[in-house]
Amino acid sequence: TGKTIIAPSILASDFSRLGEEARAVEAAGADWLHVDVMDGHFVPNITIGPDVVKALRPHVKIPFDVHLMIAPADPYLEAFRAAGADLISVHPEAGPHLSRTLQRIRELGAKAGVVFNPSTSPEVIAHIMDQVDLVLVMSVNPGFGGQSFMSSQLKKIERLRRMIDETGRDILLEVDGGVTALTAPQCIAAGATALVAGTAVFKGGPEKYAENIAALRG
Ligand code: DX5
Numbered sequence: 001t002g003k004t005i006i007a008p009s010i011l012a013s014d015f016s017r018l019g020e021e022a023r024a025v026e027a028a029g030a031d032w033l034h035v036d037v038m039d040g041h042f043v044p045n046i047t048i049g050p051d052v053v054k055a056l057r058p059h060v061k062i063p064f065d066v067h068l069m070i071a072p073a074d075p076y077l078e079a080f081r082a083a084g085a086d087l088i089s090v091h092p093e094a095g096p097h098l099s100r101t102l103q104r105i106r107e108l109g110a111k112a113g114v115v116f117n118p119s120t121s122p123e124v125i126a127h128i129m130d131q132v133d134l135v136l137v138m139s140v141n142p143g144f145g146g147q148s149f150m151s152s153q154l155k156k157i158e159r160l161r162r163m164i165d166e167t168g169r170d171i172l173l174e175v176d177g178g179v180t181a182l183t184a185p186q187c188i189a190a191g192a193t194a195l196v197a198g199t200a201v202f203k204g205g206p207e208k209y210a211e212n213i214a215a216l217r218g
């Protein structure tokens, strides 16, 4: 229950004006700012690092939802937290000890998230649900914005919804990739409480952001 959290991905913004873009989506009603960190190794693209996150931080008040697509992730957790990350999500495939990584994220004072690639099974967190604050389901293969939503992931969202409900805890369930005004309702119906959107938020330029964000809430 409650309104869906909308987290625009700055990957789809104008990188030459990151501060302004962040302020514009905050003013347009964004709940979080989703920051896609890619290393050209774990995924076939390179984006931004902790220094850019730090430079962006003073521009807005909304939480920074930092999605790490880097391997290894552990050596960089502290830097991203110091740069202002409020939620830090890692892929299980990025390191050998997911539980230890989640523990470290919490020790640093951030919320700990686990990201599921389209082929990753929900089982990977079945025995460590107590260490998870956020579950992020990829509905595209990570690396690029602007890809098509994979409907095959809806069942996984439903499954994770049930796993979360069984814990009795308020674990966030977020979906990332190809989220549009058409696919958002499917994600929400499957149990998502937070939606990442790049293309669907930033299309049309700043005067459209509020309308684009409102369309995702349904
Ligand atoms: C993909 C990123 C996504 C991406 C979403 O690797 O994790 O956050 O920016 O972009 P759209 O909404 O355009 O699919």
Ligand code: ZN
Binding pocket: 009, 034, 035, 036, 067, 176, 196
């Ligand atoms: Zn992302």
